[in-house]
Structures are given as C-alpha cells and as structure tokens.
Amino acid sequence: MSAGEVKLTQAQSGHERSTVFATVRQWFEDTGAFPGFAVALLVVGFLFVLAEIQSPSMLQWNGTGVHATQSGGIAFYSFQGQTYTLNVPTPAAFSSTVYIDPAEPSTAMFSNPVTRWTEAATVAGPFAAAALLLALGFARKSRRRRLRLRQRGSLYAVKDTATGNKRRRSAQGRPS
Numbered sequence: 396m397s398a399g400e401v402k403l404t405q406a407q408s409g410h411e412r413s414t415v416f417a418t419v420r421q422w423f424e425d426t427g428a429f430p431g432f433a434v435a436l437l438v439v440g441f442l443f444v445l446a447e448i449q450s451p452s453m454l455q456w457n458g459t460g461v462h463a464t465q466s467g468g469i470a471f472y473s474f475q476g477q478t479y480t481l482n483v484p485t486p487a488a489f490s491s492t493v494y495i496d497p498a499e500p501s502t503a504m505f506s507n508p509v510t511r512w513t514e515a516a517t518v519a520g521p522f523a524a525a526a527l528l529l530a531l532g533f534a535r536k537s538r539r540r541r542l543r544l545r546q547r548g549s550l551y552a553v554k555d556t557a558t559g560n561k562r563r564r565s566a567q568g569r570p571s
Contacts, residue, residue, distance in 0.1 A: 425535065425539045426532030426535055427532060427535055429535065430532055432525075433524075433532070436522070437525045439521045447518050450514075452504065452514060455506065455511050458496055458503075459474070460493070461474055461492070461493055462491060462492065462493075463481070465489050468483050469481070469482060470489060474497075474500040479495075479501055479503065481503050481504075483505075488505060
C-alpha cells in the first residue's frame with residue numbers, strides 16, 4: 396500500500412463523517428431546544444440507572460422472591476432447604492414476600508410495592524420525558540415546515556405524473 400492510498404482513504408473517511416453529521420443535523424433542524432433537553436434527560440436517566448444498579452434495593456428486581464412467615468418480630472424464610480431469619484423493624488414493614496440474593500441467601504429484603512414503583516418511575520421517568528420532548532420537537536419541525544410551505548403558497552402544489560408539471564389544487568382539493 397502506498398502513501399497516496401492511505402491519504403485517499405483518510406480523506407474519504409473524513410468526508411463520510413461530515414455527511415453523517417450533516418444528515419443528523421438535518422434531522423433535528425427546526426426542532427428548537429427540545430433535543431438538547433432530551434439529551435439532558437437521557438443523561439439523568441442513565442445516572443439513575445447506575446444509582447439503581449448499585450442500590451441494595453436492586454434485590455427487588457433481580458432477587459428471588461420467597462415466602463416468609465413472622466413470629467415475634469422475626470421473619471422466617473427458607474431457600475433450598477435452609478431456614479433463614481430477617482428482623483422485622485415494624486409490623487407495617489412485614490411483607491409475606493422476601494427477596495433474596497441466590498448467591499448469598501442470608502442477604503434479603505422485604506417486598507415493598509411502593510418503593511418498587513417509585514424506583515421504576517424514577518428510572519423510567521427521564522427516558523419517557525426525553526421521548527416526549529423529542530416527539531414535541533419533531534411536531535414543531537413538521538408544523539414549521541407546513542407554515543413555510545403555506546406562506547410560499549406551495550402547500551397544495553401537486554406534480555402531474557403525465558407531464559411532470561406542477562399544478563395547484565383549489566381549496567376544495569380539485570385541480571384548477
């Protein structure tokens with residue numbers, strides 16, 4: 396391979412990169428600040444995912460649920476023939492389902508639907524809001540494009556397939 400071939404390849408790859416950026420820029424043209432806020436929400440969402448992965452309450456999502464019984468402020472549960480105990484801080488905190496780590500069954504926590512739904516909303520909320528902002532941005536882009544075409548008077552222009560000429564449609568939708 397000669398030096399000239401290497402330079403040609405580098406020049407072509409740079410050109411392809413600029414056309415990719417131009418295409419992406421064109422997709423988000425006229426969407427306003429919506430994509431920027433969506434990206435910020437995506438970053439926040441990924442930070443929430445990382446925080447949830449490191450949280451001890453992750454057992455509610457990837458742990459194994461087992462049945463527990465309570466007696467005198469202690470919950471009893473068994474896993475693979477072995478019986479384990481878990482302290483019940485208050486009677487209201489007791490749940491008949493305990494989530495355990497199968498690798499370490501003594502590591503467990505009570506099922507708490509409120510906590511589980513709150514964590515799900517906290518993690519999924521920024522992603523849903525980012526999708527909503529992108530949809531609003533693309534709706535804005537579409538609306539602005541329609542307004543520009545209407546101002547130019549070409550909203551109802553139709554290309555005649557037989558002659559290739561453009562004709563205008565009347566307000567009733569019939570060719571004039």
